[in-house]
Amino acid sequence: MKLFERSRLGTMQLKNRIFMCPMGNKTDADGGTQERNIEYFLERARGGVGLLITGANICTTKYEARPCNLLDSFHQVDRLGLLADKLHYEGCKLVVQITPGLGRMTFTDPHTQPYAPSATPAFYFPDVICKPFEVEQIKDLVVKMGFSASLAQRAGADAVEVHAYGGYLLDQFQSELWNKRTDEYGGSLENRMRFTLEIIEEIKRVCGPEFPVIVKFTPEHGVPGGRMLDEGLKMAKILEDAGVTALHVDKGCYEAWYLAISTVYSSEGHQLHLAEAVKNTVGIPVLAQGKLGDPSLAEQVLQDGKADYIGLGHQLLTDPHWPNKVKAGNYRDIVPCIGCNECMFIARKGKYRSCAVNPHCYHEKDYPVTPADVKKKVLVIGGGPGGMKGAITAAERGHDVELWEKTDRLGGNLIAAGAPEFKKDVAAFNEYLINHTYSSGVNVRLGRDATAESVLADGFDAVILAAGSRPIIPPIPGVDGKNVITSTQALTGKPVGGRVVVVGGGLVGCEVALHVEKTAEKVVIVELLGDLLLTVQHNLNNDQHLKDMMKASSVEVHCGAKVTKISDSCLEYEQNGESHCVDCDTVIMAVGYLPNNQMIEELQDKVPLFWATGDAQQPRKIIDAVHEGFQAARRI
Numbered sequence: 001m002k003l004f005e006r007s008r009l010g011t012m013q014l015k016n017r018i019f020m021c022p023m024g025n026k027t028d029a030d031g032g033t034q035e036r037n038i039e040y041f042l043e044r045a046r047g048g049v050g051l052l053i054t055g056a057n058i059c060t061t062k063y064e065a066r067p068c069n070l071l072d073s074f075h076q077v078d079r080l081g082l083l084a085d086k087l088h089y090e091g092c093k094l095v096v097q098i099t100p101g102l103g104r105m106t107f108t109d110p111h112t113q114p115y116a117p118s119a120t121p122a123f124y125f126p127d128v129i130c131k132p133f134e135v136e137q138i139k140d141l142v143v144k145m146g147f148s149a150s151l152a153q154r155a156g157a158d159a160v161e162v163h164a165y166g167g168y169l170l171d172q173f174q175s176e177l178w179n180k181r182t183d184e185y186g187g188s189l190e191n192r193m194r195f196t197l198e199i200i201e202e203i204k205r206v207c208g209p210e211f212p213v214i215v216k217f218t219p220e221h222g223v224p225g226g227r228m229l230d231e232g233l234k235m236a237k238i239l240e241d242a243g244v245t246a247l248h249v250d251k252g253c254y255e256a257w258y259l260a261i262s263t264v265y266s267s268e269g270h271q272l273h274l275a276e277a278v279k280n281t282v283g284i285p286v287l288a289q290g291k292l293g294d295p296s297l298a299e300q301v302l303q304d305g306k307a308d309y310i311g312l313g314h315q316l317l318t319d320p321h322w323p324n325k326v327k328a329g330n331y332r333d334i335v336p337c338i339g340c341n342e343c344m345f346i347a348r349k350g351k352y353r354s355c356a357v358n359p360h361c362y363h364e365k366d367y368p369v370t371p372a373d374v375k376k377k378v379l380v381i382g383g384g385p386g387g388m389k390g391a392i393t394a395a396e397r398g399h400d401v402e403l404w405e406k407t408d409r410l411g412g413n414l415i416a417a418g419a420p421e422f423k424k425d426v427a428a429f430n431e432y433l434i435n436h437t438y439s440s441g442v443n444v445r446l447g448r449d450a451t452a453e454s455v456l457a458d459g460f461d462a463v464i465l466a467a468g469s470r471p472i473i474p475p476i477p478g479v480d481g482k483n484v485i486t487s488t489q490a491l492t493g494k495p496v497g498g499r500v501v502v503v504g505g506g507l508v509g510c511e512v513a514l515h516v517e518k519t520a521e522k523v524v525i526v527e528l529l530g531d532l533l534l535t536v537q538h539n540l541n542n543d544q545h546l547k548d549m550m551k552a553s554s555v556e557v558h559c560g561a562k563v564t565k566i567s568d569s570c571l572e573y574e575q576n577g578e579s580h581c582v583d584c585d586t587v588i589m590a591v592g593y594l595p596n597n598q599m600i601e602e603l604q605d606k607v608p609l610f611w612a613t614g615d616a617q618q619p620r621k622i623i624d625a626v627h628e629g630f631q632a633a634r635r636i
């Protein structure tokens, strides 16, 4: 496979054409590389990736509070150096990403005016207007970027990557959308790129002309007023002429963040057309990224010459061993990414990053799965993601595991969640879990509806209750009519035609509306709250993506509307004190879920070890079910 071809990138001799995309992480108090960063990266290096790019390192905190790693001092070189050494022993090269800042994208401090090219509103705090940089301050940042690069070089990094993409500070200078300056740093494209070019020149001056410099840039923003591809390709030429080693191609900015950071709704290879356009414009190597986790697609990109290197971000969080598994042909063993972006959401709260489907991610040493001291008889009730993860983990530890699932299929709510075409990542994860449940030796008993009596009769040493949830059916007159179905039925049953009303505009309501839109004559959402998606707790890029899909759809939306009655052909609701009626053939209820927690009291003090996990405890998300199932099984 071309993926595993050896190659040379500048002075770097690489063992394959797979690189890990930069993804920021927690740091030591001084902004330096943390011990757990080293373990996290090392696990990816052991998994076979040839080149690893760190998350962004800001070169100074003189102009903004530290949002990420900091690389401004001799005293951070020790831990970065240890990372470089350990990666090198694994045959993996290290690229350190450096940045002069986030500018108007600053997210850590709502009280201080951020510096930016011009007096534009801060993205996260639009009432705060940015302070334009003075020319001397720009020059100061150029010198500091050079120093930061020299520290990376001193630590043994093989290259640096300049963070000049995605609407961050350098890209704010590069784009007419945010750069309104009239001096030598504003106006023409050459002027807008001056800051980036001065940084490249300074790095070369300080680190030597041979030291590889990669630039991550965005040839197209994909938002109104943002950069269009023709300018992006001119930028590629300018960067090539400036002597950069390779171009790492991104798309988007925070106004449409999902174009940059893939979500479950993104199509595979959604940024490839840009990498290909850049590749056709320059002679230097091009690094592609953007949902390239399907091995056949990744290989095809290289075979077709659309890019020279394949970048994996999310995919190496879910499965650090993707390269080794692909090389060995074990595609079915690859843990797929479900595009939920809990990896971002958790970190934005300030906690250590994790991954919904991989509890070891960024917790490489926290939660070891050890062989059981004593083999126990374990029962898992429910074959959803939590039950399957619990059963697999308990079996891996050597226990004797039975899984009882009352329906005739494993998957639980993943079956409905993964049913729409635009959520096939969730279906892929379900398939992965099902395969592993069977291959790990779990005794799966389908059609077995657990009751407290049947569980107690079988004398289990440990029970994990993972019985999930059931849909809420509100007491609306007519809700028991034949024309009323649940969202699960709409997603997993026959295609829904005719005129449809979806009651509830949360995540499930919106997704079910978009799903049935393909087969129905007309779809209307009636939502009690003032807007769609108000109760959903998910990352901004997923939120923007789903909202934009709703805007682009033909689904009619009525918010602040209370359903009062359902009849055979109509749904009545009240809005602003007035009654309305929508003609419809089918009503889909999507107003939330109740936990299947009845057995908690019946079992918790009657079996030696007992845990209630996932939605059975409280309806939440896949991450909760998977992590709780995993943690319960670790403790048996």
Ligand SMILES: Cc1cc2nc3c(=O)[nH]c(=O)nc-3n(C[C@H](O)[C@H](O)[C@H](O)COP(=O)(O)OP(=O)(O)OC[C@H]3O[C@@H](n4cnc5c(N)ncnc54)[C@H](O)[C@@H]3O)c2cc1C
Pocket (backbone or CB within 6 Å): 340, 381, 382, 383, 384, 385, 386, 387, 404, 405, 406, 407, 410, 411, 412, 413, 414, 416, 417, 418, 426, 448, 449, 450, 451, 466, 467, 468, 469, 487, 488, 491, 508, 596, 613, 614, 615, 616, 619, 620, 621, 622, 623, 625
């Ligand atoms: C349409 C939809 C879309 C969703 N989309 C997302 C999403 O994008 N991201 C996200 O994070 N979450 C999403 N969720 C939520 C997510 O699916 C759930 O949080 C997750 O499935 C909970 O897993 P679980 O294992 O706890 O329970 P479930 O998945 O509900 O599985 C429980 C299983 O237990 C079985 N069971 C119940 N009672 C018994 C019994 N007595 N005996 C034997 N078996 C029993 C059930 O049949 C079921 O198979 C979505 C949910 C729905 C419905």
Ligand SMILES: Cc1cc2nc3c(=O)[nH]c(=O)nc-3n(C[C@H](O)[C@H](O)[C@H](O)COP(=O)(O)O)c2cc1C
Pocket (backbone or CB within 6 Å): 021, 022, 023, 024, 054, 055, 056, 097, 163, 216, 250, 260, 261, 262, 289, 290, 291, 292, 311, 312, 313, 314, 315, 343, 344
């Ligand atoms: C958790 C997380 C953190 C990220 N942090 C950075 C970062 O520090 N610097 C950067 O250039 N890109 C960052 N990105 C973007 C990725 O490098 C990559 O461009 C993007 O995720 C698309 O690739 P993928 O679809 O393979 O994940 C981050 C992405 C994720 C998911």
Ligand code: SF4
Pocket (backbone or CB within 6 Å): 314, 315, 317, 318, 336, 337, 338, 339, 340, 341, 342, 343, 344, 354, 355, 356, 357, 358
């Ligand atoms: S948290 Fe979700 S989006 Fe992030 S890597 Fe894991 S599965 Fe993918």
